[in-house]
Amino acid sequence: xxxxxxxxxxxxxxxxxxxxxxxxxxxxxxxxxxxxxxxxxxxxxxxxxxxxxxxxxxxxxxxxxxxxxxxxxxxxxxxxxxxxxxxxxxxxx
Amino acid sequence: xxxxxxxxxxxxxxxxxxxxxxxxxxxxxxxxxxxxxxxxxxxxxxxxxxxxxxxxxxxxxxxxxxxxxxxxxxxxxxxxxxxxxxxxxxxxxxxxxxxxxxxxxxxxxxxxxxxxxxxxxxxxxxxxxxxxxxxxxxxxxxxxxxxxxxxxxxxxxxxxxxxxxxxxxxxxxxxxxxxxxxxxxxxxxxxxxxxxxxxxxxxxxxxxxxxxxx
Numbered sequence: 001x002x003x004x005x006x007x008x009x010x011x012x013x014x015x016x017x018x019x020x021x022x023x024x025x026x027x028x029x030x031x032x033x034x035x036x037x038x039x040x041x042x043x044x045x046x047x048x049x050x051x052x053x054x055x056x057x058x059x060x061x062x063x064x065x066x067x068x069x070x071x072x073x074x075x076x077x078x079x080x081x082x083x084x085x086x087x088x089x090x091x092x093x
Numbered sequence: 094x095x096x097x098x099x100x101x102x103x104x105x106x107x108x109x110x111x112x113x114x115x116x117x118x119x120x121x122x123x124x125x126x127x128x129x130x131x132x133x134x135x136x137x138x139x140x141x142x143x144x145x146x147x148x149x150x151x152x153x154x155x156x157x158x159x160x161x162x163x164x165x166x167x168x169x170x171x172x173x174x175x176x177x178x179x180x181x182x183x184x185x186x187x188x189x190x191x192x193x194x195x196x197x198x199x200x201x202x203x204x205x206x207x208x209x210x211x212x213x214x215x216x217x218x219x220x221x222x223x224x225x226x227x228x229x230x231x232x233x234x235x236x237x238x239x240x241x242x243x244x245x246x247x248x249x250x251x252x253x254x255x256x257x258x259x260x261x262x263x264x265x266x267x268x269x270x271x272x273x274x275x276x277x278x279x280x281x282x283x284x285x286x287x288x289x290x291x292x293x294x295x296x297x298x299x300x301x302x303x304x305x306x307x
Contacts, residue, residue, distance in 0.1 A: 022107065025134055026171045027150045034163025039126075042159065046152035049135050054148045084150040088176045 023057065023085030032079035038069040048086040059083040111172035120164045127157040134170055138177050141195070142202055144184045146177055 027046075048056035061081040066073070135149025188194055 022173065023171070024173050024176050025136055025149050026169070027132070027134060027152065028170075029166070029168040031164065031166035033161040033165075035161070037160040039158035039160070040156055042154060042157040044152070044154040044157075046150065049133075049149040049151050050147055053146075082152075084152065086148045086150060088146060088148055088180065 023087045026083070026085040028059075028081075028083040028085075030079070030081040032063075032077075034077060036065075036069075036075045036078050038071055038073050038075075040071050041069055046082055046084050048084050050086050053089045055087045055089050057083070057085040057087070109171040110174040111170070113168075113170040115166070115168040118164075118166045121162065123159075123161045123164050125157055125159045125161065127154060129153065129155050130157070134172065136172060136174070136177065138181065140181055140184050142198055143188070143194070144180060146180065 048054065048058065050056065059081065061079075063077070063079040064075055065078045065080060066075065069075075131151075131153045133149065133151045135151070136146065137149075138144075138146045
């Protein structure tokens with residue numbers, strides 16, 4: 001039986017939080033692929049919600065992904081991580 | 094007190110109150126076509142007009158048409174409510190020790206509402222045709238009290254989210270949760286949280302292959 005191709009390495013650390021930087025609300029997602037073929041140019045946005053009383057923290061990481069995916073383009077061993085977190089400023093922590 | 098309640102329940106102070114963990118998904122091949130995918134987690138908690146906490150995160154992707162091979166993914170969503178409890182505890186203690194705060198607040202709200210309603214009425218009277226009539230709805234919302242007023246004060250988030258009744262539901266129970274509770278000084282709390290809300294219009298994703306979840 002043929003060996004299965006290796007899985008892409010994802011960014012380490014997703015889903016882990018420390019007490020010092022613990023957010024009140026947090027979304028953390030990672031994804032990777034051995035090969036990615038774009039049929040169209042995707043658009044995405046993500047942002048914290050909250051006013052001046054909210055501290056925000058954002059992380060964006062990409063590997064082997066061009067800034068803009070062009071239709072028909074192929075990228076290999078790609079990975080992306082996005083973390084959006086928000087914390088209430090007047091928490092007294 | 095929040096801290097005492099946690100101890101009684103034997104909970105670790107650092108544990109999140111809402112957790113959604115997709116620890117790992119592995120799929121050999123995915124053909125993905127998405128017009129719009131919108132995910133949102135938000136906590137919206139309000140104590141009369143004294144405290145309003147709104148915190149969360151929002152994500153959206155559109156026009157996605159991708160073919161992926163050898164896919165690995167993971168996602169984590171967490172919400173901690175202890176800060177909200179702490180802030181509300183402080184606010185309620187302040188109200189408890191200084192109830193005159195609410196009286197002052199009620200006066201301010203009444204004056205502001207009357208002023209705004211007066212302006213809108215003047216606009217309505219001065220307008221012509223549809224413009225004048227259109228101004229009446231906000232006047233009713235501001236002066237009518239009850240559900241209409243509460244909705245008007247709730248902002249745009251009020252229209253959305255049902256997903257999170259998990260997050261802030263406790264506050265609603267304690268405070269009565271009725272729209273008029275805000276005017277009586279009751280605590281009202283609502284959370285979109287607990288729930289990433291996602292909406293997809295059309296398209297969809299097909300997955301096949303040897304991977305599967307693990």
